[in-house]
Amino acid sequence: MKAFTTHRGLAGPMDRANVDTDMIIPKQFLKSIKRSGFGPNLFDELRYMDEGQPGADCSKRPVNPDFPLNQARFKGASILLARKNFGCGSSREHAPWALEDYGFNAVIAPSYADIFYNNCFKNGLLPVVLTEEQVDILFNEMDVEEGYQLSVDLHEQTVTSDSGHIFSFELDEFRKECLLKGLDEIGLTLQEADAIKAYEANRAEQHPWVFGAIK
């Protein structure tokens, strides 16, 4: 898995609460059997004026000039500033795949939906939780300053703005470690193979109906 340690980059806005994963990547793009290539269809319905189809050349589609991320000043944004309950709804991991493929390395929001939050860590995308007030400050600074950059340091668990704000954030120790080192989580779990087998042996004795029924 891709590691995340520190990142400095241009911030871009998604200024609404409860952004759902259907909005992040609409259903028609879920027909792909690949893990990559979703970036051009990130926020598809907001970003383009027409209806997107899988495989279509997005460079020829009419873009929505009112969608902030389409504006020149946010071109190349790699840190998404968002509002509360970001990523609610469907469990589709295509949502973090699309954000990552577009070029985002981190999202900053007051809160996330649980499944989306979890999915981000599997893809080297850091979902930072700050308070609503702190996120407001960043939005306000971004509004008035073109080329607004932020620095995110996972090791120190801080978000720093050039204006001098240093905001600390919390996250679980195991998620931090995996992301810092880009660890293969499946490989780590397989190191516990003996414990899993012991659990299964015990369980098969207690609850035998859990095993063997489906053939």
Place this chain on the structure above:
Amino acid sequence: MAGRTLYDKLWDSHLVKQNSDGSSLIYIDRHVIHEVTSPQAFEGLRLANRMPWRLDTNIATPDHNISTDKTERDAGVAGMSDEVSRIQVQTLDDNCDLYGIKEFKINEMGQGIVHVMGPELGATMPGMTVVCGDSHTATHGALACLAHGVGTSEVEHVLATQCLVAKKMKNMRVTVDGIVGAGVTPKDVVLAIIGKIGTAGGNEHAIEFTGSVFRDMSIEGRMTVCNMAIEAGARVGMVAVDQKTIDYCKGRQFVPQGEMWDQAVEYWNRLTSDEDAQFDTEVAMHADDIAPQVTWGTSPEMVAPVTASVPTLQEQSNEEQRKGLERALEYMGLEGGQAIESIAVDRVFIGSCTNSRIEDMRAAAAVAKGRTVASSVKQVLIVPGSQMVKAQAEAEGLDKIFTEAGMDWREPGCSMCLAMNADKLGAGEHCASTSNRNFEGRQGNGGRTHLMSPAMAAAAAVAGHIVDVRTFDGGVE
């Protein structure tokens, strides 16, 4: 020792290892697989030269993107008209064949929406941990399972290790006491709960639904409720085991028989929260306060009784709410203060993992019987949740009732709930839908979804607009 909640018990009984960093290794008993979120997981296994840890845990079926049109379905996977979807379903078939995973193929008896199929086959049983690459996996919690959706990386993790690395959630109890009135269904109860706690109200929690309303509810009704726990932000929704749970499981295909059945029942009957168990968050409601519900906006929390009006900007307490409402009203093409019953519908969808079980079909048929679809309504899709539901409904003659009313009786699948196949709304069209999400574009680019119960959706089809099923056309039981 303090009493434990149902969730605590399910968690404890699946704990393989508690790590020092606060994470845990949790064992997964049942893994349900479909075509959309699994191909990249199988590909990941192959790239790492790994094999599935266990085969008898997995059960697969295509549901999300398959056609519900009989002619196209009869042509099987090879006859799927959407080439991209065909490849995805073929990939599921190929992966299941390659690894020897049990799959109910596209037209096989047993196939259906994953969350309809699992319980009806007895593949999900009380006390199990159940995961699937789909957020509505909480449905299985109606059988006192610890069930939740996962992303594709975790689908791969479960395939490879039979475990997940997890952190324990907080306990929430939602209690609804009293007796629901006529015309008020499980869908109305869960929509009212979401309206009360909001779409993020259950974040980081596992919800247990308790109280007389859920005890009186059928298992299918409990599935409707648990299904939508995620719409309140909770990955997990559960109802404790009672005699109804046991009766529901008995005799199903993958459920044990004889001595092992007795042993299982003895264990299952202990799957309730202890009297003195502590919950981190408590929510209480009363059945008397719940009328048939309809969503008017673009989030399931934007919901109101059918007798109410669309909220106005003036009623909003802060700028953020005002902005959210303004955007929702613009998308939905509605005016603040407009009566909900005045909203005309262009299409009706009765189906989805929320409301496509036999009881839902019966409830819709009870309204449709002897009536006809309003001429202004372009299409009414009735999509049974599984081949078994379809067969049962046809045995009861429900399909005839629907077709005589001018409704389309379709083949099982997810259909217009997420519109990955040809069943979708056109831009600007209003839909009375029994599904679970009214997000922008969910049922088709620019489509406008109104979530409600099957009876309410059938009534809207007949009336041509949203209508209170309790009073419409002389009243319906």
